[in-house]
Amino acid sequence: MSITTLLMTSILIFVALGISKSQKIHLEKEMVIGIIRAIVQLSLIGLVLTYIFEIDNRIVTTVILMLMVYNASRVATKRGKNKEELKKVAFFSIFAGTAIPMSVLIITGAIEYVPSQVIPVSGMVIGNAMVALGLTFKQLHDNFTSNFYEIEIKLALGATERVASIHLIRDSIRTGMQPIVDSMQTLGIVQLPGMMTGLILAGQSPVLAIKYQIMVTFMLLSAVAITTSIGAFATYRKYFTEEKQVKRI
Amino acid sequence: MLLFEMRNISVKINNTNIIKNLSLTIRKGEFINIIGPSGSGKSTLLRLFNRLSSISSGEIYYCGKNLNETNPISLRKEVGYVFQKPYLFGEKAKENLEYPLSIHNIYLEKDYIFNMLRQLNLEQDILEKDCENLSGGEQQRICLLRTLMLKPKVLLLDEITSSLDPVNTKIVEEFIVNIYNEFDVTIVLVTHNIQQAKRMGKRTIFLEKGEILEDAETNSYFTGNKKEQINRFFDK
Numbered sequence: 354m355s356i357t358t359l360l361m362t363s364i365l366i367f368v369a370l371g372i373s374k375s376q377k378i379h380l381e382k383e384m385v386i387g388i389i390r391a392i393v394q395l396s397l398i399g400l401v402l403t404y405i406f407e408i409d410n411r412i413v414t415t416v417i418l419m420l421m422v423y424n425a426s427r428v429a430t431k432r433g434k435n436k437e438e439l440k441k442v443a444f445f446s447i448f449a450g451t452a453i454p455m456s457v458l459i460i461t462g463a464i465e466y467v468p469s470q471v472i473p474v475s476g477m478v479i480g481n482a483m484v485a486l487g488l489t490f491k492q493l494h495d496n497f498t499s500n501f502y503e504i505e506i507k508l509a510l511g512a513t514e515r516v517a518s519i520h521l522i523r524d525s526i527r528t529g530m531q532p533i534v535d536s537m538q539t540l541g542i543v544q545l546p547g548m549m550t551g552l553i554l555a556g557q558s559p560v561l562a563i564k565y566q567i568m569v570t571f572m573l574l575s576a577v578a579i580t581t582s583i584g585a586f587a588t589y590r591k592y593f594t595e596e597k598q599v600k601r602i
Numbered sequence: 603m604l605l606f607e608m609r610n611i612s613v614k615i616n617n618t619n620i621i622k623n624l625s626l627t628i629r630k631g632e633f634i635n636i637i638g639p640s641g642s643g644k645s646t647l648l649r650l651f652n653r654l655s656s657i658s659s660g661e662i663y664y665c666g667k668n669l670n671e672t673n674p675i676s677l678r679k680e681v682g683y684v685f686q687k688p689y690l691f692g693e694k695a696k697e698n699l700e701y702p703l704s705i706h707n708i709y710l711e712k713d714y715i716f717n718m719l720r721q722l723n724l725e726q727d728i729l730e731k732d733c734e735n736l737s738g739g740e741q742q743r744i745c746l747l748r749t750l751m752l753k754p755k756v757l758l759l760d761e762i763t764s765s766l767d768p769v770n771t772k773i774v775e776e777f778i779v780n781i782y783n784e785f786d787v788t789i790v791l792v793t794h795n796i797q798q799a800k801r802m803g804k805r806t807i808f809l810e811k812g813e814i815l816e817d818a819e820t821n822s823y824f825t826g827n828k829k830e831q832i833n834r835f836f837d838k
């Protein structure tokens with residue numbers, strides 16, 4: 354695709370702006386900002402990626418991956434309380450949720466530890482882990498808020514913190530994993546995932562694209578399972594005091 | 603034998619003293635009422651006995667041991683608590699009775715449960731019923747039974763009849779008295795009803811604004827001159 358072609362497709366922007374203006378949706382300003390940001394950010398990342406792919410250095414690649422995990426952990430904890438504590442947990446759980454499946458892919462030879470492969474694949478993993486973890490944290494918080502009385506009754510019966518809240522922990526893990534499990538079931542029927550679409554558009558055979566997509570699905574599933582369960586089991590104790598009382602939040 | 607001893611304890615929440623420099627002893631086998639106006643700190647005080655709440659200063663001893671050094675889990679297994687508002691978890695009523703047994707790996711003879719159910723005026727088939735279909739009175743009786751599954755040495759009861767009608771209240775009261783007579787148990791019962799206090803514990807502690815105003819035989823509250831605040835409370 355040439356730059357001229359790309360510029361010509363920008364006519365679509367004016368369709369959206371036109372609708373917004375004529376229908377008084379008042380999104381024009383935000384749309385323009387969004388468009389400019391998208392172009393600038395993507396161009397920059399394009400330059401950075403080109404540079405990183407060229408130098409092809411393992412240390413640089415690893416640093417980039419850690420930065421991605423770090424950013425994701427900040428986004429996943431954007432809304433929680435006790436942010437500092439939670440960020441550490443988020444970093445560790447996203448890190449583990451990414452490192453484990455990625456190691457399997459590298460050891461089995463599905464991908465190589467070169468930036469052009471690990472960075473985009475990790476990006477998918479980290480992005481999904483981040484969203485799942487955010488959901489798990491939120492659900493855990495809601496569960497502890499709305500089930501305060503039940504937890505207290507169980508503690509009063511001599512239950513440990515873990516026993517008193519295990520069903521809530523499990524529920525929050527389930528909530529975090531649900532979207533990926535749901536989307537797995539409609540894969541190929543309702544939507545062709547972005548990565549697969551990209552490969553096909555770039556001229557790869559659909560068979561290869563599907564192989565990669567299946568691999569990505571396995572990977573995302575395990576990443577999300579690892580991240581949400583580490584995240585939930587590492588945070589539930591924060592809802593209890595040292596004297597094994599449930600905190601009022 | 604001294605079971606609980608509280609020495610100059612205070613409870614501070616958000617910079618207000620809910621319990622103020624209170625001292626109190628409970629001997630093994632006593633049946634004590636704690637009475638006082640709403641907001642006087644009765645629940646807060648009761649929750650200290652099984653460490654559901656914490657003291658800000660002072661000391662509490664349980665069987666001669668500082669409560670801070672006890673394991674809250676084993677303490678709570680011995681010192682049972684029934685809450686004011688009946689609440690059952692799970693789907694069926696029986697899950698509530700199985701729960702304390704399963705988390706502590708205890709086996710209990712069926713007869714114990716059936717006997718308790720009978721004393722509580724409940725049919726055996728209540729165990730198979732959905733919790734949400736039980737009346738408030740039935741729920742509270744199952745809550746009581748849930749705590750008794752662990753055969754606690756101490757029973758802490760926080761206004762457990764406050765949401766019940768007179769018929770259910772009578773059943774529960776008689777049951778508590780039976781339990782007290784039948785088992786080797788110490789009971790601390792919180793109530794805001796002096797008539798109930800009269801039917802229950804022999805000793806009554808009157809609490810106001812986090813302080814003990816009176817600690818005497820329950821009967822003595824009905825004779826002689828009482829402190830002004832207590833009279834005012836009775837007149838209501």
Ligand SMILES: Nc1ncnc2c1ncn2[C@@H]1O[C@H](COP(=O)(O)OP(=O)(O)O)[C@@H](O)[C@H]1O
Pocket residue numbers: 601615616620638639640641642643644645646647
């Ligand atoms: N967790 C808490 N946070 C803030 N205030 C509390 C808390 N628990 C109790 N209080 C306050 O302490 C006082 C005593 O409460 P409580 O022990 O429940 O009294 P009672 O059981 O006698 O009605 C009340 O004024 C209540 O508002």
Ligand SMILES: [Mg+2]
Pocket residue numbers: 644645646686760761
């Ligand atoms: Mg109360």
